[in-house]
Amino acid sequence: DEKPVTEQLVDTLTTLAGGPHAGFRANHAKGIMLEGSFTPSAQAASISKAAHLQKADSPVLVRFSDATGVPNIPDASGNAFPKGIAIRFQLADGTATDIVSISVNGFPAATPEDFLGLLNAVRDSQGSTAKPSPVEQFLGSHPAALKFVTTPKPAPVSFATQPFFGVNAFKFTNAAGQSEYGRYQIIPVAGAQYLSKEAADAAAPDYLMNEIAERVKTQGVQYKILLQIADKGDEVNNATVVWPDSRKTVELGTLTLKSVVADSKAREKTLMFNPLQLTEGIEPSQDPILLARPTAYAVSYGRRLNQ
Ligand code: HEM
Numbered sequence: 001d002e003k004p005v006t007e008q009l010v011d012t013l014t015t016l017a018g019g020p021h022a023g024f025r026a027n028h029a030k031g032i033m034l035e036g037s038f039t040p041s042a043q044a045a046s047i048s049k050a051a052h053l054q055k056a057d058s059p060v061l062v063r064f065s066d067a068t069g070v071p072n073i074p075d076a077s078g079n080a081f082p083k084g085i086a087i088r089f090q091l092a093d094g095t096a097t098d099i100v101s102i103s104v105n106g107f108p109a110a111t112p113e114d115f116l117g118l119l120n121a122v123r124d125s126q127g128s129t130a131k132p133s134p135v136e137q138f139l140g141s142h143p144a145a146l147k148f149v150t151t152p153k154p155a156p157v158s159f160a161t162q163p164f165f166g167v168n169a170f171k172f173t174n175a176a177g178q179s180e181y182g183r184y185q186i187i188p189v190a191g192a193q194y195l196s197k198e199a200a201d202a203a204a205p206d207y208l209m210n211e212i213a214e215r216v217k218t219q220g221v222q223y224k225i226l227l228q229i230a231d232k233g234d235e236v237n238n239a240t241v242v243w244p245d246s247r248k249t250v251e252l253g254t255l256t257l258k259s260v261v262a263d264s265k266a267r268e269k270t271l272m273f274n275p276l277q278l279t280e281g282i283e284p285s286q287d288p289i290l291l292a293r294p295t296a297y298a299v300s301y302g303r304r305l306n307q
Pocket residue numbers: 009010013024025026027028031063064065083084085086100101102107111112115165166167168239271272273289292293296297298300301304
């Protein structure tokens with residue numbers, strides 16, 4: 001009997017990272033946690049009745065991260081992309097809801113099976129002399145994966161200058177019962193700013209983690225959370241299909257980070273962000289990538305707690 005695809009995904013991520021690395025996430029292992037608050041815009045309530053979109057100043061917990069399961073990956077390393085942002089909104093009734101996004105708009109695979117195919121091809125290419133290599137073969141027959149790996153992923157000046165994208169669509173319903181599908185965009189108020197190639201090559205291994213910890217002491221770290229709204233006929237269940245920039249976007253509100261969580265390392269270990277931890281007014285699409293994520297994250301979470 002084969003293991004479930006979600007567990008195989010965590011196994012391959014672990015192998016690719018040279019793990020297991022006891023106590024760390026199988027992906028996005030290196031990170032830092034901050035806290036702050038979220039205040040909705042005036043039009044947010046017209047999109048969804050979700051509690052944090054009705055009232056000001058919901059407390060938020062944010063974790064920024066580098067890709068891969070390598071706990072000490074240099075922040076500017078080519079493998080440390082996409083960057084991640086995980087946001088937990090604490091709601092007045094004691095529950096919470098999460099947004100978990102990356103620094104690339106779009107995903108390399110439409111299904112967990114295809115994502116496993118890509119990761120396994122990368123794994124099988126290590127030390128392989130085959131021409132074309134397994135990963136070259138995979139990319140040759142999977143245009144979305146080719147597009148994702150060839151998308152430029154420049155090193156940001158700061159996590160506070162990096163835009164992030166929700167990639168998976170959700171269904172938003174307002175108090176009048178009107179529904180729309182949308183994808184999150186998390187846009188830095190400081191503007192998108194990147195290092196030159198030379199500066200990235202010279203960057204210290206922890207430059208992003210250190211920079212955000214310093215910046216938050218003296219400057220605002222703020223993002224606008226936008227929702228890109230699907231037109232009729234837009235693909236809502238396929239994360240490889242990016243919607244055109246011309247689609248309507250609605251500002252949902254402003255995220256303001258105020259400090260680093262004091263015990264960031266201990267807190268992140270016992271915390272699992274979950275893109276399907278939702279609240280009334282926000283529902284999942286049927287995107288198979290989205291629906292696979294909580295299971296894969298729970299496998300990784302269970303292992304890190306037991307290591
Ligand atoms: C089937 C597809 C995917 C798989 C198998 C996968 C796998 C994982 C795993 C195993 C973790 C570690 C979770 C933990 O231990 O707490 C993780 C974390 C993360 N993933 Fe994914 N992922 C997928 C898709 C995505 C997508 C589509 C996005 C964003 C659009 C994303 C963004 C992130 C981020 C930001 C984190 C770090 C969360 C944190 O800071 O705790 N992933 N992923």
